[in-house]
Amino acid sequence: MLSVSGLTKTINGQQILRGVDLQVAETETLVIIGRSGSGKSVMLKHLMGLMSPTSGEVHIEGRQIVGLKERQLLPIRKTVGMMFQGCALFDAMTVEENVAFPLYEAGERDRKVILGKVADALDSVDLTGHEQKLPVNLSGGMKKRVALARVIIARPHCILYDEPTAGLDPVVSDSINHLIRRMQKRFGVTSIVVTHDMKCAAHVADKVAFLHEGQIYFYGAFDALMASRDPLIQDFIEGRSGDTD
Numbered sequence: 001m002l003s004v005s006g007l008t009k010t011i012n013g014q015q016i017l018r019g020v021d022l023q024v025a026e027t028e029t030l031v032i033i034g035r036s037g038s039g040k041s042v043m044l045k046h047l048m049g050l051m052s053p054t055s056g057e058v059h060i061e062g063r064q065i066v067g068l069k070e071r072q073l074l075p076i077r078k079t080v081g082m083m084f085q086g087c088a089l090f091d092a093m094t095v096e097e098n099v100a101f102p103l104y105e106a107g108e109r110d111r112k113v114i115l116g117k118v119a120d121a122l123d124s125v126d127l128t129g130h131e132q133k134l135p136v137n138l139s140g141g142m143k144k145r146v147a148l149a150r151v152i153i154a155r156p157h158c159i160l161y162d163e164p165t166a167g168l169d170p171v172v173s174d175s176i177n178h179l180i181r182r183m184q185k186r187f188g189v190t191s192i193v194v195t196h197d198m199k200c201a202a203h204v205a206d207k208v209a210f211l212h213e214g215q216i217y218f219y220g221a222f223d224a225l226m227a228s229r230d231p232l233i234q235d236f237i238e239g240r241s242g243d244t245d
């Protein structure tokens with residue numbers, strides 16, 4: 001469904017990705033973990049053509065997307081939806097308008113069709129009744145759910161989640177984890193979830209990849225990650241920085 005090979009990215013002389021190889025099978029959920037600044041968000045942006053690699057290839061549903069023009073990327077962006085790290089909601093638009101936005105962008109103008117799809121998307125993320133609120137009046141968890149509704153309304157085959165549970169309390173995080181699973185079960189989507197949250201990883205991962213110094217340091221099942229005796233992996237899992245006071 002989705003694969004990258006030999007992906008490298010250098011920005012202003014800084015080597016961020018140094019040869020990443022990854023494959024995600026259809027309907028599978030891959031969790032990517034790694035230290036802050038290790039290049040996880042940069043890697044996700046390559047999967048939608050929002051960034052272009054220094055070298056390497058990205059295949060989405062068998063199609064090589066590196067080097068495509070903006071116009072050629074449009075169908076890819078319909079196939080792959082991304083929930084951004086900061087939600088990226090439009091502050092001046094209501095929940096309803098935010099969620100409807102991808103439909104307008106795709107040229108849909110039939111108000112009845114739009115409202116019907118918005119209602120379905122909001123129902124999928126348990127936000128019915130909040131249509132007229134502005135983002136500023138939503139809790140962190142609600143914002144994430146609006147962002148997810150805006151992604152799923154376009155019916156992507158693949159969803160990329162960048163830190164879906166960051167900054168949320170454990171209960172709200174748990175509900176987001178369930179939603180990620182629900183999207184996989186209900187719509188059969190293939191997912192990549194970037195997270196620091198090991199509970200989230202445990203809940204949603206079919207496979208886990210650990211990105212370290214621009215390369216995939218570990219790839220395998222979540223249980224294998226937890227059982228690993230590699231000091232680097234253990235330090236990450238247990239949240240040890242190696243610093244002394």
Ligand SMILES: Nc1ncnc2c1ncn2[C@@H]1O[C@H](COP(=O)(O)OP(=O)(O)OP(=O)(O)O)[C@@H](O)[C@H]1O
Nearest residue numbers: 011012016034035036037038039040041042043085
């Ligand atoms: N557009 C850009 N221009 C210059 N440097 C960038 C750009 N985007 C990312 N970087 C750099 O690339 C590195 C990786 O950033 P990235 O956002 O991918 O980290 P991350 O793994 O997602 O971290 P976090 O867990 O904190 O979100 C950082 O050093 C960052 O400063």
Ligand SMILES: [Mg+2]
Nearest residue numbers: 040041085162
């Ligand atoms: Mg990031």
